[in-house]
Every structure is written in structure tokens, then in C-alpha cells.
Amino acid sequence: MVVFLNRVAIIGVGWYGFKPTTPEVSFREMVFEAASRAYKDAGDINPRTDVDSFISCQEDFWDGISISDEFAPDQIGGAMRPTMTVSGDTIQGLAHGIMHINSGVADVVTIEGHSKISDILTFPDLVKFAMDPIYLRTLNPPNFHFLAGIDAVKFMERKGVTREDLALVVEKNKRAGLKSVRSSYASNLSVDEILKYNEYVVYPLTRLDIASFVDGAITIVIASEEVAKRVKGDDYLIIRGVGYATDSANAETADIGKATYMRLASNMAYRMGKIDSPRKYFDAVFVDDRYSYKELQHLEALGISEEPVKDLREGNLHPQGEIPVNPLGGHLAKGVPLEASGFSLLLDAIDYINSGKGDRALVGSWRGIPTFTGSVVVVERP
Amino acid sequence: MKVNIHLNKRVAVIGAGMTQFRRRILETPQEIAWEASSKALEEAGLELKDIECVVIGSAPDAFDGVNLKGEYLSHGSGGIRKPSSRVFVGGATGVMAAITGWYHVASGMCNTVLVVAEEKMSPARPHPQSVFRYIWDPILEKPLNPNLIWIFAMEMHRYMATYGIKKEEIALVSVKNKRNAANNPYAQLGGNITVDDVLNSEVLVWPVQLLDISPVSDGGAAMIMASEDVARRYSDTPIWVDGVGWTLDNTEWPARDLAYARYLEFAARMAYKMAGIENPYKELDVIEPYDPFDYKELHHIEGLRIAQRGEAPKLLKEGVFDIDGDIPSSPSGGLLGVGNPIAAAGLMKVISIYWQLKGTAGKMQVKKPVHTGLAQAWGDLMQASTVIIMRN
Numbered sequence: 001m002v003v004f005l006n007r008v009a010i011i012g013v014g015w016y017g018f019k020p021t022t023p024e025v026s027f028r029e030m031v032f033e034a035a036s037r038a039y040k041d042a043g044d045i046n047p048r049t050d051v052d053s054f055i056s057c058q059e060d061f062w063d064g065i066s067i068s069d070e071f072a073p074d075q076i077g078g079a080m081r082p083t084m085t086v087s088g089d090t091i092q093g094l095a096h097g098i099m100h101i102n103s104g105v106a107d108v109v110t111i112e113g114h115s116k117i118s119d120i121l122t123f124p125d126l127v128k129f130a131m132d133p134i135y136l137r138t139l140n141p142p143n144f145h146f147l148a149g150i151d152a153v154k155f156m157e158r159k160g161v162t163r164e165d166l167a168l169v170v171e172k173n174k175r176a177g178l179k180s181v182r183s184s185y186a187s188n189l190s191v192d193e194i195l196k197y198n199e200y201v202v203y204p205l206t207r208l209d210i211a212s213f214v215d216g217a218i219t220i221v222i223a224s225e226e227v228a229k230r231v232k233g234d235d236y237l238i239i240r241g242v243g244y245a246t247d248s249a250n251a252e253t254a255d256i257g258k259a260t261y262m263r264l265a266s267n268m269a270y271r272m273g274k275i276d277s278p279r280k281y282f283d284a285v286f287v288d289d290r291y292s293y294k295e296l297q298h299l300e301a302l303g304i305s306e307e308p309v310k311d312l313r314e315g316n317l318h319p320q321g322e323i324p325v326n327p328l329g330g331h332l333a334k335g336v337p338l339e340a341s342g343f344s345l346l347l348d349a350i351d352y353i354n355s356g357k358g359d360r361a362l363v364g365s366w367r368g369i370p371t372f373t374g375s376v377v378v379v380e381r382p
Numbered sequence: 383m384k385v386n387i388h389l390n391k392r393v394a395v396i397g398a399g400m401t402q403f404r405r406r407i408l409e410t411p412q413e414i415a416w417e418a419s420s421k422a423l424e425e426a427g428l429e430l431k432d433i434e435c436v437v438i439g440s441a442p443d444a445f446d447g448v449n450l451k452g453e454y455l456s457h458g459s460g461g462i463r464k465p466s467s468r469v470f471v472g473g474a475t476g477v478m479a480a481i482t483g484w485y486h487v488a489s490g491m492c493n494t495v496l497v498v499a500e501e502k503m504s505p506a507r508p509h510p511q512s513v514f515r516y517i518w519d520p521i522l523e524k525p526l527n528p529n530l531i532w533i534f535a536m537e538m539h540r541y542m543a544t545y546g547i548k549k550e551e552i553a554l555v556s557v558k559n560k561r562n563a564a565n566n567p568y569a570q571l572g573g574n575i576t577v578d579d580v581l582n583s584e585v586l587v588w589p590v591q592l593l594d595i596s597p598v599s600d601g602g603a604a605m606i607m608a609s610e611d612v613a614r615r616y617s618d619t620p621i622w623v624d625g626v627g628w629t630l631d632n633t634e635w636p637a638r639d640l641a642y643a644r645y646l647e648f649a650a651r652m653a654y655k656m657a658g659i660e661n662p663y664k665e666l667d668v669i670e671p672y673d674p675f676d677y678k679e680l681h682h683i684e685g686l687r688i689a690q691r692g693e694a695p696k697l698l699k700e701g702v703f704d705i706d707g708d709i710p711s712s713p714s715g716g717l718l719g720v721g722n723p724i725a726a727a728g729l730m731k732v733i734s735i736y737w738q739l740k741g742t743a744g745k746m747q748v749k750k751p752v753h754t755g756l757a758q759a760w761g762d763l764m765q766a767s768t769v770i771i772m773r774n
Contacts, residue, residue, distance in 0.1 A: 070517060070633050099488075
């Protein structure tokens with residue numbers, strides 16, 4: 001594995017939605033809104049002349065279209081241009097965009113991801129359909145969260161995590177979300193109130209430990225630093241490192257109880273960014289918390305905290321703590337926008353840096369059940 | 383717009399492997415992917431631990447019957463505990479996967495990439511065509527319940543009507559490709575047929591007849607791409623990727639000029655510019671244009687600017703595209719002869735050019751010496767094209 005030759009910058013960001021339902025728009029209209037805002041933010045650029053390649057991050061079954069790539073170009077200005085689909089999280093799409101720039105085929109790249117999950121009538125069945133048809137799907141579990149339950153129990157046993165600790169994560173993130181306009185699921189719940197709700201979806205997770213899904217579209221425009229300086233002056237952020245990895249395709253061969261995918265992805269990003277001490281390096285961390293325990297598990301894998309429970313209990317992970325984790329609420333407050341999940345966390349990181357609270361942020365995304373794939377991006381002021 | 387001003391690193395192909403293409407392969411998609419991958423590794427002299435990144439290409443998820451198919455296929459494609467990702471541009475995916483492998487190395491991300499394309503169409507019930515019932519605009523088109531062959535029949539008809547091309551002239555593509563496929567050990571439908579066989583075959587949707595169209599197939603293909611220093615260490619005959627291009631037209635196919643693939647011209651121009659090709663007719667030695675239907679090979683040869691609009695049938699008749707012609711086209715036998723497991727078929731075309739340039743194509747080897755080759759694929763709603771140019 002080698003390192004990138006040129007620095008790549010984020011020059012434009014646009015989003016739409018972050019609502020449980022968006023009956024006013026189709027997914028294409030939603031993406032158009034997000035893309036238009038991103039191009040405006042990127043210095044009012046015209047995608048048809050100023051953007052060199054376009055990447056859409058989507059999956060057929062989420063969009064209800066058998067070849068969803070057909071519907072990628074129009075709403076982002078990518079018609080009759082080099083447009084393609086990366087079937088993965090938006091951070092994986094971002095990695096492909098960085099490769100477009102560093103391979104020499106593009107100076108400016110648009111990446112979009114979206115979720116119109118309110119249109120999906122059979123979401124649990126589609127998740128089941130993503131499981132191995134021979135070894136896993138045939139178990140016919142009562143719900144797809146069972147994999148998270150197994151993973152959570154193993155992780156909690158290994159690291160001494162209690163139900164109260166999970167409630168602390170839920171309390172922290174749902175309250176932190178009150179500071180962000182994108183948080184449909186933010187609330188001012190206390191640990192006691194969270195623990196009182198003890199109807200398990202799958203042990204040890206109640207409905208409050210599991211992030212809800214949300215509709216939304218996010219478009220991000222990236223460029224070589226040379227172009228970024230030209231169009232944005234010094235008003236841009238640098239991508240210092242990016243990484244992604246799959247632990248295993250199959251639950252029976254994956255590291256249950258550990259987020260090995262996140263460890264591999266972050267190692268790649270740190271190597272690229274020449275980051276030796278992530279805990280010291282970052283001002284804040286934005287990490288997938290679609291299950292409350294996942295925040296802690298991911299922090300361990302990212303090398304941010306060897307003892308995440310201790311850090312949590314001591315308040316080190318709070319928005320005012322030593323290393324704020326999901327200080328704008330994460331998925332527990334905002335919801336999970338399918339393939340746009342990584343960009344949802346990156347949006348929080350960008351907001352955080354732009355608000356002057358820090359200069360360097362770490363983003364770690366996971367593709368959710370039943371995958372063991374994670375992606376990481378390091379973003380900072382130039 | 384920038385596009386292709388410089389190349390940061392040279393990228394070579396150093397190994398490839400394929401499964402046989404068949405109507406129904408009993409192995410799972412993961413097993414198909416691994417058979418192709420292990421053959422590619424063997425040809426390159428590498429082991430899985432030597433591979434830094436994995437790129438997966440597969441077309442509609444519904445064929446294999448798995449949601450998040452890239453995740454599922456990472457097992458079998460060597461994508462375990464590695465950066466692994468899937469790319470997708472419909473039928474054009476196979477060549478896009480090779481292009482993606484190229485930019486993984488050219489960008490400096492990896493030194494070695496395993497590119498895997500797999501498709502298993504046979505599980506779809508009652509027929510793989512049923513998967514195509516949901517490729518349409520859900521509001522404007524789906525209520526009409528179109529069939530995929532209908533729209534290609536429209537395109538074929540338009541192509542014939544615009545340039546005054548006869549069915550007999552188009553049928554020659556099917557005859558040529560099935561004849562070439564008889565020399566391909568991986569092929570599903572090689573054989574010697576005549577123009578009359580094509581013209582007398584069952585009419586599916588006029589003017590598309592049974593022998594105008596590629597079969598339903600299962601299959602896998604894989605390729606190893608590497609940076610220059612790795613390639614020179616492991617191969618005496620690395621084949622260099624010198625140009626790539628891809629373009630997506632808008633989604634609204636009814637408003638498109640169906641007689642000419644303008645989006646392909648754009649993709650080809652991108653690749654030609656990168657490869658420094660000014661006159662493709664003179665500078666290309668061997669080509670693998672995408673041929674899921676016989677008329678598409680001609681359509682694509684024109685989009686690639688190898689022939690003027692409406693002139694490809696004339697060149698075909700003159701033998702220019704025969705295996706011993708000036709520009710052998712689909713010497714592998716193409717999708718019409720080898721089979722059409724969608725993404726795998728596209729990567730098969732790239733592998734065919736790789737073997738031709740390396741001189742290891744066996745009975746498929748074209749007669750003239752070849753130094754520059756092109757592979758191309760096409761997909762989505764008649765809107766996507768991907769092009770790769772390689773040299774030895």
C-alpha cells in the first residue's frame with residue numbers, strides 16, 4: 001500500500017432532508033436539492049463544465065430499481081460526463097473520488113449519497129436478503145438486529161460494558177443532537193428514563209439503543225488543493241487520509257465482538273495521513289453509533305480509546321470532554337440515511353470544524369447489518 | 383473540464399482468469415468468483431496475500447439473489463480484511479471494474495489490485511428477463527410493462543432505418559462471433575452458423591431474432607493489475623493500460639438519438655486522448671466492442687469512431703473485422719458466442735485484449751501482430767459506455 005501524491009480538499013457541501021419521511025420530493029429531486037446547494041457552496045460552480053467526474057453511492061434494492069445507476073446522472077449534472085456508481089458507503093465513494101483526482105483523470109469530483117427509506121415497505125426483508133443465502137438467511141431470525149445482539153454481548157463481556165453504559169451513550173448523543181438542525185431523533189432523555197424502557201428488540205438492545213432510519217441526500221464536491229485554493233481561497237478543508245476495509249463477507253468468519261473492519265480502515269487512513277497518535281491528534285470524533293454499543297466498539301478499533309467504558313464514565317467522550325465523540329449527536333440523534341451514513345457523520349465533522357470548535361476531526365462509518373465493512377476519513381483545516 | 387491531462391503512474395495487467403460461461407453453473411456466486419480469481423493469481427504468479435486492494439464488478443443485485451452483492455462477493459473475490467469495493471454501471475460494469483482497478487494503482491492507492499467480475503443470471507425466476515422489469519422509471523415507464531428486448535428492438539430498427547442497413551448485413555456479426563467463439567475454450571455458444579440461420583431463427587421482437595441476441599449465462603472473470611515496478615518483477619510481458627474513458631448519458635432514453643451512441647463517442651474520446659490516439663481506424667490493431675446483440679457491435683464500432691456513421695456493415699462485409707482482417711473485432715467470440723454473464727462478459731472482453739496483446743490467446747490469437755487493443759462495454763438504459771485501451 002502506498003500513499004497519495006496530492007492533497008485533496010472538500011470545497012462544497014449540500015444536503016437535504018434528514019426527516020423520517022419526505023413525501024414532498026422523489027429521491028432524485030432530493031439529490032438535486034443537495035447537489036444544487038453543494039455547487040453553490042463550492043463557489044457557484046457549473047457541474048456541466050467545472051466538475052470532471054461524478055460518483056453516486058447507492059444500492060439497487062434501497063432505491064427499488066434494478067439498475068439504479070441509470071438514475072444517477074441527471075440530478076447531479078453528470079449526464080454525458082464520466083459518471084459511475086460505487087455500491088457502498090459514501091466514504092467509500094469519497095475514496096474513489098480521491099483516486100480519480102490522484103490518477104490524473106479529474107481535478108474536481110462530485111460524490112452523492114441518499115436515502116429514501118420511507119419508500120421501502122419491506123426494509124427488514126431486504127436486510128435479510130443481504131445475508132448469506134445458505135448459512136445465515138436460512139436461520140430465519142425474528143429480526144435482523146440479532147447479529148448486533150450477538151456482537152454486543154461479546155463486546156460487552158470482553159470490555160466490561162453494562163446496560164447503564166449503553167444508556168450513557170444514548171443520553172449523550174440524543175442530547176448532543178439538540179444542537180444540530182439535522183437531528184430528527186434528538187431528545188433530552190436521562191439515563192434513568194432510558195433504562196426504564198426495558199423492552200428488548202434483541203438483548204441487550206432496546207429500541208432506544210438502536211438508531212432509526214431517515215430520509216436524506218448529501219452531495220460533496222472535492223478538488224485538488226490547487227483548484228480549491230483557486231475557487232475557495234482558504235475556505236476549504238483538507239482530506240488528510242481515507243481508508244476502507246471489509247473484515248469478512250460472512251458472519252461466521254468475521255471477528256464478532258470487535259470492529260476489525262474499522263481497525264483496518266483507520267490503519268489505512270492513519271498511514272496515509274502519517275498519524276501516529278490518533279487520540280492526541282484529533283479534536284473530535286464522529287463515529288457510527290447506529291447501535292449504542294457500536295460507538296464504544298468503534299472507538300476501540302479506531303485507536304481512540306483502549307478503555308472506552310472508562311472514558312465514557314469519566315465524561316471524556318462528552319461534547320465538553322477531552323475527546324468529544326459525536327458532539328452533534330451521531331446517528332442516534334440524526335438517524336441512519338443508508339449509504340449517505342458516512343457523509344452524515346462527515347457533515348457533522350465539517351460543521352464542527354467550521355464552527356471553530358476544533359481543527360481536526362476523525363470520521364468512522366459502518367455499512368450496518370449484516371456487513372463487516374467500515375470506512376474512515378480524516379478531515380482538517382489546511 | 384480537465385480529463386486526462388497526465389498519468390501519475392503506469393499500470394499493467396499481469397494476470398487473468400475466467401470460469402467457463404454456461405447457462406447454469408451449479409457453484410455459488412462466491413465460488414464462481416474464487417475460481418476466476420485463483421486462476422488470475424496463478425497466471426500472475428501472485429498469492430492472495432500479495433493483493434492490496436480488491437475491485438468487484440457485478441450488475442443487478444437481483445440476478446444473484448443477494449442484496450449488497452459487493453459485500454457478499456468480497457468472500458470469493460479475496461476481499462477479506464482488505465480495501466474492497468464494488469462499482470456498477472449496468473452492463474458496462476465489466477470494463478468499469480478494469481478502469482477502477484486502473485485508477486486504484488494509478489492514483490497511488492495500491493500496488494496490486496485484483497479485479498473480479500461475476501454474474502449468476504440463472505437463479506432468476508421465471509427468467510432473468512424478470513429482473514429487467516424493474517429497471518424502468520417507476521412513474522413514467524414501469525406501468526407500460528416494457529420488456530428489455532423491446533427497447534433494443536427500437537434501437538436496432540432506428541439504426542437500420544437511419545442508415546439503410548439490412549438484417550442480412552447485421553446477421554454477419556452473429557456468424558463471425560459464433561465462429562470465433564468456437565476457438566474459445568470458455569465459450570457457451572460457439573459454432574458455425576449462416577446468415578440464413580439467423581434470419582430464420584425465432585422472432586423475439588422484430589427485428590430482433592433469437593440468433594441476434596446473446597444468451598443468458600453464469601460466469602466469472604478476474605484480472606490482476608499492478609504498478610510498473612511490481613509488474614516488471616512478476617511479468618516479462620506486462621500489458622499496459624494506456625487509456626480509459628467512461629460516460630453516462632441521461633436517464634431519458636426515449637429522447638435519445640438511438641441511431642448513434644453519442645455517449646460512447648464521448649467515452650472513447652476520453653480514452654483516445656489519454657492514449658494519444660488520433661485516428662482509431664489506423665492505430666487500433668484489435669478490438670472487443672460490446673455485442674449483446676449483433677447490431678450493437680456495429681453500433682459501437684461507429685461510436686468508437688472506427689467507422690463512419692452507418693459504415694460499419696460495409697467494413698464488416700469487406701472482412702475488416704474478421705479474425706484475419708485489418709481490425710479483428712471480438713476475436714474471443716464476444717457475448718454472442720462466449721456468453722453474457724453481464725459484468726463478467728465485460729471483463730472477459732478486457733481479458734481477451736490482454737491475452738491477444740500478450741500473445742497467449744491460443745486458437746483465438748489473431749493473425750496479424752498486435753500492439754494496441756481496445757475493449758468496450760455498454761449498459762444501463764442504453765446510456766453508459768466504458769472504454770479501455772491497452773498496449774504491449
